[in-house]
Amino acid sequence: MNQKSLTKIRKAQRKVSGIENIYYFRSVESVRQVLLHARNGLNDVEYLKSVMDGIEALKKN
Template identity: 60%
Template sequence: MRKITLSNGETVEVECLSFALTSGVVEPDGGVVIETEHFYAHQDVAYPIIFILGWFQDMNGCIFGRSVESVRPVLLHAKNEMNDKENVEEVMEAINILTEELNK
């Protein structure tokens, strides 16, 4: 079992975070965005993803095309510097909008 701290500060102890999410043991902030027979989407539980996307836009995508590890600084910045109440509210609003649109 591994202890994992989520972006909301909650610590969970799970063997596999992906399994815990898809089986409902761990509930992502904002819930499931959409789930179909072949697709499952939720807010990233470790990083406030809406800000990552904005940061990528500011970078003009220049970090894409390198290894996956090249996005780690962006993820850590979002988790450590952009995880305040105001930003979390924006993330939750974005989740709600996306969930509504995808489930029409």
């Protein structure tokens, strides 16, 4: 993925989420606790629908 594509994706994320600063981590270990929480606490149909809705919103921008 080139820099122009990343810039476009990140701009859409800021617009849709309303969050100005979005941080990206290169190491899975740096976000291990967050990933475990997501797997254990946010792994249901309702949350999955919310994620899919967010993805669709990003595609529109």
